[in-house]
Amino acid sequence: MYQYTDFDKAFVHSRAAQYRDQLTRNLNGQLGDDEFRPLRLQNGWYIQRYAPMLRVAVPYGELSSVQVRALAKIARDYDQPSHAVFETARSTQAKLPGAGTHLEVGYGHFTTRQNVQFNWIPLDKSADVMDLLASVNMHGIQTSGNCIRNITSDERAGIAVDEIADPRPLCEIIRQWSTLHPEFAFLPRKFKIAVTGAKEDRAATAWHDVGLHLIRNDEGQLGFKVLVGGGMGRTPVIATTIREFLPWAEILNYLEAVVRVYNRWGRRDNIYKARIKILVKAEGQRYIDEVEAEYKNIVAQDGAPHTISQAELDRVTASFVPPNLSCDRKTADAKIAHILRAAAEDDTEFARWLQQNVAPHKNPDLRAVTLSFKRLGQAPGDATAAQLETAADLADQFSAGELRVTHDQNLLLPWVRCDALPELWRAARKAGFARPNIRLLTDMIACPGGDFCALANARSLPIAQAITERFQDLDELHDLGEIDLHISGCINSCGHHHSGHIGILGVDKDGQEWYQLTLGGSDGSALSGAPLAGKVVGPSFTAAEVTQAIEAVLDTYRAQRVGTEDGKFETFITALRRLGAEPFKTAANSVRVKHVASEAA
Numbered sequence: 001m002y003q004y005t006d007f008d009k010a011f012v013h014s015r016a017a018q019y020r021d022q023l024t025r026n027l028n029g030q031l032g033d034d035e036f037r038p039l040r041l042q043n044g045w046y047i048q049r050y051a052p053m054l055r056v057a058v059p060y061g062e063l064s065s066v067q068v069r070a071l072a073k074i075a076r077d078y079d080q081p082s083h084a085v086f087e088t089a090r091s092t093q094a095k096l097p098g099a100g101t102h103l104e105v106g107y108g109h110f111t112t113r114q115n116v117q118f119n120w121i122p123l124d125k126s127a128d129v130m131d132l133l134a135s136v137n138m139h140g141i142q143t144s145g146n147c148i149r150n151i152t153s154d155e156r157a158g159i160a161v162d163e164i165a166d167p168r169p170l171c172e173i174i175r176q177w178s179t180l181h182p183e184f185a186f187l188p189r190k191f192k193i194a195v196t197g198a199k200e201d202r203a204a205t206a207w208h209d210v211g212l213h214l215i216r217n218d219e220g221q222l223g224f225k226v227l228v229g230g231g232m233g234r235t236p237v238i239a240t241t242i243r244e245f246l247p248w249a250e251i252l253n254y255l256e257a258v259v260r261v262y263n264r265w266g267r268r269d270n271i272y273k274a275r276i277k278i279l280v281k282a283e284g285q286r287y288i289d290e291v292e293a294e295y296k297n298i299v300a301q302d303g304a305p306h307t308i309s310q311a312e313l314d315r316v317t318a319s320f321v322p323p324n325l326s327c328d329r330k331t332a333d334a335k336i337a338h339i340l341r342a343a344a345e346d347d348t349e350f351a352r353w354l355q356q357n358v359a360p361h362k363n364p365d366l367r368a369v370t371l372s373f374k375r376l377g378q379a380p381g382d383a384t385a386a387q388l389e390t391a392a393d394l395a396d397q398f399s400a401g402e403l404r405v406t407h408d409q410n411l412l413l414p415w416v417r418c419d420a421l422p423e424l425w426r427a428a429r430k431a432g433f434a435r436p437n438i439r440l441l442t443d444m445i446a447c448p449g450g451d452f453c454a455l456a457n458a459r460s461l462p463i464a465q466a467i468t469e470r471f472q473d474l475d476e477l478h479d480l481g482e483i484d485l486h487i488s489g490c491i492n493s494c495g496h497h498h499s500g501h502i503g504i505l506g507v508d509k510d511g512q513e514w515y516q517l518t519l520g521g522s523d524g525s526a527l528s529g530a531p532l533a534g535k536v537v538g539p540s541f542t543a544a545e546v547t548q549a550i551e552a553v554l555d556t557y558r559a560q561r562v563g564t565e566d567g568k569f570e571t572f573i574t575a576l577r578r579l580g581a582e583p584f585k586t587a588a589n590s591v592r593v594k595h596v597a598s599e600a601a
Contacts, residue, residue, distance in 0.1 A: 002059075020130065044143035046144060058138075061157075079105055142178070161362055172316050188266030205230070229287075250307060369421070372435045374442055408438075436478075446495050479558075499523040516541075517553075518536050519553070545592060549591045
């Protein structure tokens with residue numbers, strides 16, 4: 001993984017010291033709250049429903065075991081509100097209909113953009129946390145505010161078998177270019193970039209402000225396909241391809257043009273129309289033409305100041321040298337054949353884990369293994385201090401001390417030897433990380449929702465809990481097959497409900513929590529097909545009806561799915577697209593009709 005330079009280390013320590021001075025002046029009354037607000041936001045500190053929330057940057061999802069242990073220390077020592085704050089929050093929650101008990105403390109939370117969040121750190125302790133983060137080369141810079149946010153990528157970057165080129169060195173170069181870029185510190189709205197180097201889009205690039213695909217042209221030259229203007233929220237938009245091929249060395253010059261035109265023409269009078277997706281959708285070809293003109297101006301008049309030299313790419317690439325992992329004399333094929341045979345004969349759960357949680361690797365002696373953080377009684381993406389420490393131990397023992405945060409709010413071990421899989425499985429199962437549900441219904445995405453977020457219309461976590469509790473049977477989960485379920489507590493779509501095969505959106509109706517169901521969304525992965533926003537299914541449902549509505553949808557799938565040539569069944573999303581939404585919509589809406597009739601009686 002990336003090896004931090006002396007400059008990197010000095011930079012984050014300097015920023016932490018600067019923040020401590022700003023916080024001290026704020027707490028002493030020398031710096032007003034209004035003046036302090038943009039300063040704390042630039043370092044990832046929000047004020048949420050009940051307490052401050054810290055968002056920690058994890059560039060392109062990579063974490064060392066040392067960094068994970070620092071996150072565990074933050075969870076244990078700092079993610080602890082005062083008794084008064086916590087009791088106020090719990091009292092408020094108890095007044096809400098169907099209130100759960102989701103106000104836990106001492107957790108980190110993995111997000112869909114490969115960051116880590118904490119929900120209960122007192123603001124007067126925030127500078128101590130920044131110092132701790134800086135000690136392991138971490139920070140919260142540009143995880144908030146109207147600037148270029150954390151650069152995200154495929155969690156299998158550098159190891160995927162379908163990879164055209166490793167995107168991480170270029171992600172790192174883009175991160176360095178965008179950090180504290182003076183021209184782009186106060187954009188019309190936040191700005192998100194995702195990069196992939198693989199044939200399959202596991203980074204949901206079409207749903208980002210800018211999506212970059214590493215490709216090779218007919219001459220074999222490496223470059224980028226550039227997508228601009230994707231996003232969710234109240235206006236879901238799939239990004240537009242504005243460049244089919246851009247030489248890799250020109251990417252910073254081109255990004256400068258993309259963001260500069262947005263900075264110049266993006267709406268600043270209406271927060272709901274300020275994202276670049278609105279500008280691209282409204283202006284279409286005119287926006288593309290302006291970007292091309294600006295790019296040519298940067299190259300011709302400014303002398304292409306951000307052109308990446310081969311020497312610079314080589315320098316950064318040298319920080320991503322894979323670990324030297326020795327294997328025994330057996331070939332990888334023989335080892336895997338032996339493991340699979342043993343699994344089939346002795347342990348169905350192990351076989352399922354190999355199928356769902358273990359992915360192929362560019363190095364045939366290795367595998368990528370996903371640790372599932374989706375379990376009954378714990379919110380999707382949450383990890384306790386003890387769980388973070390255990391994950392760090394597993395990384396040291398089995399993955400050269402490295403982990404990756406995934407788009408689906410889990411952790412991935414990228415450097416696991418094939419012959420270590422049985423031992424890792426036993427250790428992961430003991431820790432509760434080996435549930436073989438990756439890409440299945442209970443491997444859901446969910447935002448923190450109304451339990452924590454001041455913007456939310458409804459709570460996501462009790463819905464996630466109810467669905468997880470209903471679908472605990474592994475035989476049923478594997479029979480249903482791969483399904484993306486995404487839950488958002490409001491239209492801001494932090495839970496990416498638009499891109500779920502099944503999406504759930506919390507809405508407010510006369511002060512009560514209700515939920516809309518959407519069907520047919522896609523994030524652009526091989527399982528989901530081309531990126532697409534799901535369509536709303538009929539009226540909203542109460543919290544008590546949501547799980548029943550999903551059951552009705554899945555019962556319809558089981559009743560009408562057809563077999564495939566390999567003796568399996570078509571996937572849920574394939575059946576939905578073949579049959580159309582109507583039979584699923586009718587089944588879901590029947591739940592609401594029955595409840596209305598029951599209430600009337």
